Amino acid sequence: MKVCKFGGTSVASAEQIKKVANIVTSDSLRKIIVVSAPGKRFSDDTKVTDLLIHLAETALRGNDTEIELQEVVNRYRLIAEGLGLNEEIVQVIEKDLRERLAGDENDPILFMDCLKASGEDNNAKLIATYFVHVGLPARYVCPKEAGLLVNQRPERVRALPEGDERLSELRHEPGIIVFPGFFGYTEDGTLRTFNRGGSDITGSILAAATGAELYENFTDVDSVFAANPTIVENPIAITKMTYREMRELAYAGFSVFHDEALMPAFRRSVPVCIKNTNNPDAPGTQIVKERDHSDQPVIGIAADSGFSTLFVDKYLMNQEIGFGRRLLQLFEEEEIPFEHTPSGIDNLSVIIRSEYLTDEKEARIIRRVKDELKADNVHLHSNYSMIVLVGEGMRHTTGLAARAATAIARSGASIQMINQGSSEVSLVFGVLKEDEIKILKELYEEFFQKSTIAL
Amino acid sequence: MKVCKFGGTSVASAEQIKKVANIVTSDSLRKIIVVSAPGKRFSDDTKVTDLLIHLAETALRGNDTEIELQEVVNRYRLIAEGLGLNEEIVQVIEKDLRERLAGDENDPILFMDCLKASGEDNNAKLIATYFVHVGLPARYVCPKEAGLLVNQRPERVRALPEGDERLSELRHEPGIIVFPGFFGYTEDGTLRTFNRGGSDITGSILAAATGAELYENFTDVDSVFAANPTIVENPIAITKMTYREMRELAYAGFSVFHDEALMPAFRRSVPVCIKNTNNPDAPGTQIVKERDHSDQPVIGIAADSGFSTLFVDKYLMNQEIGFGRRLLQLFEEEEIPFEHTPSGIDNLSVIIRSEYLTDEKEARIIRRVKDELKADNVHLHSNYSMIVLVGEGMRHTTGLAARAATAIARSGASIQMINQGSSEVSLVFGVLKEDEIKILKELYEEFFQKSTIAL
Structure with missing residues (x-):
C-alpha cells in the first residue's frame, strides 16, 4: 500500500487532476491520496x-466578503466544470466556506487557520467526487474523523503520536481515500494548520501511521538535483539518498521537501519517493534509510x-568557565537560535540567521x-552564506575537506568559517554572500563533473 | 632599559650564574634582573x-625536616662556593628557611606558597651578592618592598594593576635590581605564588610597569621553533612573531613561554625577546605587536x-532554542571548560580537555x-589531538585551509573536526591521537620545507 501526496501545482486545474486520476488508476497500491489546495496554474x-488568506483578512477587518468569497468558489467551479462535474460539489464548497466565515472571529489565529484549511479540505472533496465520477472506489475522509x-496552542503545531x-485503521478501509493535507484537530476539536510544507507533513504522518510500503510525494520536478538548477546548469538528478541527506539538504536551502515533513516517515522507516505528476514515468528520487555511498560520498x-x-573577543576568555554559556543565554533571551559557534582561544563567534x-x-x-560579559571587542557582520556539502560516508572519506577547500580556493574566494566535526553527513563552509555562486559552481564541478568524466 | 628574566636552568649552578653576570655586564641597559629558583643542572x-615542596610536605606531616632543609641549603652552598662567595650568604638563606618553617602551618596552602617562593627569593639574594662581588652595582629587591x-584568595592568583x-619607580632606582620571580603579596601582606611559568609572569609585570624598552626572557634554547623539535627534525627557528601568535602557540602545546605571562607585556606593547643564556649572541625570537607576514602566513x-x-544527537535540536546553552551549562556545573563546539543540524559536540x-x-x-536534555544519543570519545596552525594573516590567505587539509589527507589521516572562523590567527584540526605525529610532519613539510626550497 502506498500513500501518495499531490502538491499544489499537481491539483491546480482540471487538466492536472486528470493526471492525478491516471496516476492513481495506474497502480492499485495507491490507496491514500493526500491533496493540497489548488496551487498556481501559471507563474503569475x-x-x-x-x-x-485574503478572504479571512477581509472578514476580520469587518468588510463585506462576497467578492473575495466568489473568487475562491469560482476557482473550484472552473475545476469542477473542467472535470465534467455538476454544480452540486461547488454548492457544497460554497456552503462550507460560508459556514467557516460565520465562525468565531474572536480568536483571529484560529479563524485564519480554519479558512486556510478549507483550501485542502474542499479540494479533497472535489477530487474524491471526480474519482467517483471516473469510476474509482474513492471517498473523502476528514482528518477529524x-x-x-x-x-x-500556543505550542508550535505538531502531530501527536496518540x-x-x-x-492506522485507514489501511484496512475499503477503496481509495482522499485526504486533505495541511491540518489536524486538537483533542477538543479545534482545527490547527501545519507550517508551510503542511501537506507533505500530512502525507508523511499517514504513511508512517499506516505502515505504508512507500510514500510517494508528487510535485512538479522529475527529481531532486545535486545542486540548485538556477545556479548550476543541468545539475545531475539524485536517484537515491538517505533521510539524513535529505534533511540536511532541505535545511540548507533545498526547498523540494520540507525537512520536518520527512521525520514521521523516517521514524517508521517508510521509504519516500519524490515524483513528477507531469512525468510520472520518470524514476524520481528515492529517500531511504541506507544507500551504497562508496562511489559518491557527496550527494x-x-x-x-x-x-x-x-x-x-575577551582577554583570557578561555579561562572563564561559563562565558560561552552566558553568551548563548543572551541569544536565548533575545529568542534567536544559533547555527554555529566557532571559537578561538580568547574569542567566540555566534552565527545566526539574519x-x-x-x-x-x-x-x-x-x-x-x-x-554584562565585559567583552573587549564585539562586532556583528552580515551577508554571510553557508555552503553545505552533504553525503553519507563523507566523514570517513579521507581528503574530502581538502578537495572542497581546494575547490573554494580555486574559485578565488576566502573561507570565513568551517564547521566540521559533529554531523557525520555534512561539512559547512561560511563564505561571503558575494562569493556564494562561484563557490557553488566550483564545488559542483569538483564533486560531480569530474566524477562524471571519470565514469 | 631592559628587564631580563633568567629561567631555572640559567641560574642552576655557579657556572650558569657566571654566564648571567656576563650577560648583564655586556649591556648597560639590562637593569632589572628577574631570577627563578635554581633549576636542573642535568636531566635527572x-x-x-x-x-x-618536599621540605614543606615533610613539615606539614609533622616530621623532622632537618635532612630536607640541609638538602636545600646545600644546593645554595654549592653555588655560593662555586661563585667564590663566603659562607655569610648561605647563613642568610638557612636562617630564612628556618623562619619560614616556623611559620603558621594552619593554612597548608599559604605555608606551601611561602616555602616554594623561597627558591626564587633566596636565589635572588645570592645572585645579588655575587653581582656585587664581581663589581656590579646591584641589590636584591623584595616584591613586598x-x-x-x-x-x-580564594581567587586564582593574578597581579593587581594597583x-x-x-x-614603575624601579625604573628610576640607581644600579641593577635583582628581583625574585614567581610571587607577590596581597594588600594585607600575605605571600602568594603565581602558577607555573611564574617567573615569566613577574618579568612581564615588571617590564610592563616600568615601561621597559625590551623584556628579555633568557632560557636554554636559541629560539622558539616552528614545530616541536622532538617530532620534526631541525625545525626552523622563528625569528619574529606577534603576541597573538605566541599566545596561540603557547596555548596549544608550545611550552617555551607561558601564554598568561605574555599579557602584561602585550598590554603595554613591550616587545619580548626569548634568548639563550648559553648562547646569548644568537638573535633569539622576538615577540612584537606586528610583523610583516606577507611571505609566511603560517609561523x-x-x-x-x-x-x-x-x-x-537529538531530533529537531535545531528548533529547540536553548539546547546548546543548557548543554554548556551542564559542563559549567561540572566545572569543565570547553574548547570547541562543532554543530550539525540535530547534533552538537563539545570538545574538552580529558x-x-x-x-x-x-x-x-x-x-x-x-x-535532562532528553537527547536521543550521547557518547563520549577520548584520545583526540588538536593540531593548530598559527599565523597572522592566515585568515586572509586564500587557499590556506585547502593546503592544510590536503597535507593531512596526504598523510593518510582523517580529519575529525575543523574549527575555523573566530580566531584570525589560527586554524584548528581535531584528529585522532594516533595520527598526530604523521600529520604534524606533513603539515611542517607543506608550510615550511616547501617554502624553504622555493627561496
Missing part, C-alpha cells in the same frame, strides 16, 4: 491558499544566504555583550 | 622548587593531545544529557 497565478490529532492508532551541495556573525535580527535587537545584543 | 637533577600586589605605579604548528569529545574528566563525571554527564 494566485494560489487558492493566498485567496483564502480519521483521528489526525495535533497538540494544543492519533497514530486510529489513523548534494546546498547554499543558503542571510546569515550574520557576532564576533566577541532574519532573527532587528536593528534594535542588534544594538541591544552588542551593548549587553559589552556590559 | 631535582629542581630546588621540588626540594622545597617594591609593591608587587596580587589579589586575595601595584603598577609603585613598581608555527602546535599539537596537543588529551582531548575528549561528547557527541549529542584531564577534567573522571569516570564518575563522565558517567554523570552522559546520564544528565540523556535525562
Whole structure:
C-alpha cells in the first residue's frame, strides 16, 4: 500500500487532476491520496491558499466578503466544470466556506487557520467526487474523523503520536481515500494548520501511521538535483539518498521537501519517493534509510544566504568557565537560535540567521555583550552564506575537506568559517554572500563533473 | 632599559650564574634582573622548587625536616662556593628557611606558597651578592618592598594593576635590581605564588610597569621553533612573531613561554625577546605587536593531545532554542571548560580537555544529557589531538585551509573536526591521537620545507 501526496501545482486545474486520476488508476497500491489546495496554474497565478488568506483578512477587518468569497468558489467551479462535474460539489464548497466565515472571529489565529484549511479540505472533496465520477472506489475522509490529532496552542503545531492508532485503521478501509493535507484537530476539536510544507507533513504522518510500503510525494520536478538548477546548469538528478541527506539538504536551502515533513516517515522507516505528476514515468528520487555511498560520498551541495556573525573577543576568555554559556543565554533571551559557534582561544563567534535580527535587537545584543560579559571587542557582520556539502560516508572519506577547500580556493574566494566535526553527513563552509555562486559552481564541478568524466 | 628574566636552568649552578653576570655586564641597559629558583643542572637533577615542596610536605606531616632543609641549603652552598662567595650568604638563606618553617602551618596552602617562593627569593639574594662581588652595582629587591600586589584568595592568583605605579619607580632606582620571580603579596601582606611559568609572569609585570624598552626572557634554547623539535627534525627557528601568535602557540602545546605571562607585556606593547643564556649572541625570537607576514602566513604548528569529545544527537535540536546553552551549562556545573563546539543540524559536540574528566563525571554527564536534555544519543570519545596552525594573516590567505587539509589527507589521516572562523590567527584540526605525529610532519613539510626550497 502506498500513500501518495499531490502538491499544489499537481491539483491546480482540471487538466492536472486528470493526471492525478491516471496516476492513481495506474497502480492499485495507491490507496491514500493526500491533496493540497489548488496551487498556481501559471507563474503569475494566485494560489487558492493566498485567496483564502485574503478572504479571512477581509472578514476580520469587518468588510463585506462576497467578492473575495466568489473568487475562491469560482476557482473550484472552473475545476469542477473542467472535470465534467455538476454544480452540486461547488454548492457544497460554497456552503462550507460560508459556514467557516460565520465562525468565531474572536480568536483571529484560529479563524485564519480554519479558512486556510478549507483550501485542502474542499479540494479533497472535489477530487474524491471526480474519482467517483471516473469510476474509482474513492471517498473523502476528514482528518477529524480519521483521528489526525495535533497538540494544543500556543505550542508550535505538531502531530501527536496518540492519533497514530486510529489513523492506522485507514489501511484496512475499503477503496481509495482522499485526504486533505495541511491540518489536524486538537483533542477538543479545534482545527490547527501545519507550517508551510503542511501537506507533505500530512502525507508523511499517514504513511508512517499506516505502515505504508512507500510514500510517494508528487510535485512538479522529475527529481531532486545535486545542486540548485538556477545556479548550476543541468545539475545531475539524485536517484537515491538517505533521510539524513535529505534533511540536511532541505535545511540548507533545498526547498523540494520540507525537512520536518520527512521525520514521521523516517521514524517508521517508510521509504519516500519524490515524483513528477507531469512525468510520472520518470524514476524520481528515492529517500531511504541506507544507500551504497562508496562511489559518491557527496550527494548534494546546498547554499543558503542571510546569515550574520557576532564576533566577541575577551582577554583570557578561555579561562572563564561559563562565558560561552552566558553568551548563548543572551541569544536565548533575545529568542534567536544559533547555527554555529566557532571559537578561538580568547574569542567566540555566534552565527545566526539574519532574519532573527532587528536593528534594535542588534544594538541591544552588542551593548549587553559589552556590559554584562565585559567583552573587549564585539562586532556583528552580515551577508554571510553557508555552503553545505552533504553525503553519507563523507566523514570517513579521507581528503574530502581538502578537495572542497581546494575547490573554494580555486574559485578565488576566502573561507570565513568551517564547521566540521559533529554531523557525520555534512561539512559547512561560511563564505561571503558575494562569493556564494562561484563557490557553488566550483564545488559542483569538483564533486560531480569530474566524477562524471571519470565514469 | 631592559628587564631580563633568567629561567631555572640559567641560574642552576655557579657556572650558569657566571654566564648571567656576563650577560648583564655586556649591556648597560639590562637593569632589572628577574631570577627563578635554581633549576636542573642535568636531566635527572631535582629542581630546588621540588626540594622545597618536599621540605614543606615533610613539615606539614609533622616530621623532622632537618635532612630536607640541609638538602636545600646545600644546593645554595654549592653555588655560593662555586661563585667564590663566603659562607655569610648561605647563613642568610638557612636562617630564612628556618623562619619560614616556623611559620603558621594552619593554612597548608599559604605555608606551601611561602616555602616554594623561597627558591626564587633566596636565589635572588645570592645572585645579588655575587653581582656585587664581581663589581656590579646591584641589590636584591623584595616584591613586598617594591609593591608587587596580587589579589586575595580564594581567587586564582593574578597581579593587581594597583601595584603598577609603585613598581614603575624601579625604573628610576640607581644600579641593577635583582628581583625574585614567581610571587607577590596581597594588600594585607600575605605571600602568594603565581602558577607555573611564574617567573615569566613577574618579568612581564615588571617590564610592563616600568615601561621597559625590551623584556628579555633568557632560557636554554636559541629560539622558539616552528614545530616541536622532538617530532620534526631541525625545525626552523622563528625569528619574529606577534603576541597573538605566541599566545596561540603557547596555548596549544608550545611550552617555551607561558601564554598568561605574555599579557602584561602585550598590554603595554613591550616587545619580548626569548634568548639563550648559553648562547646569548644568537638573535633569539622576538615577540612584537606586528610583523610583516606577507611571505609566511603560517609561523608555527602546535599539537596537543588529551582531548575528549561528547557527541549529542537529538531530533529537531535545531528548533529547540536553548539546547546548546543548557548543554554548556551542564559542563559549567561540572566545572569543565570547553574548547570547541562543532554543530550539525540535530547534533552538537563539545570538545574538552580529558584531564577534567573522571569516570564518575563522565558517567554523570552522559546520564544528565540523556535525562535532562532528553537527547536521543550521547557518547563520549577520548584520545583526540588538536593540531593548530598559527599565523597572522592566515585568515586572509586564500587557499590556506585547502593546503592544510590536503597535507593531512596526504598523510593518510582523517580529519575529525575543523574549527575555523573566530580566531584570525589560527586554524584548528581535531584528529585522532594516533595520527598526530604523521600529520604534524606533513603539515611542517607543506608550510615550511616547501617554502624553504622555493627561496
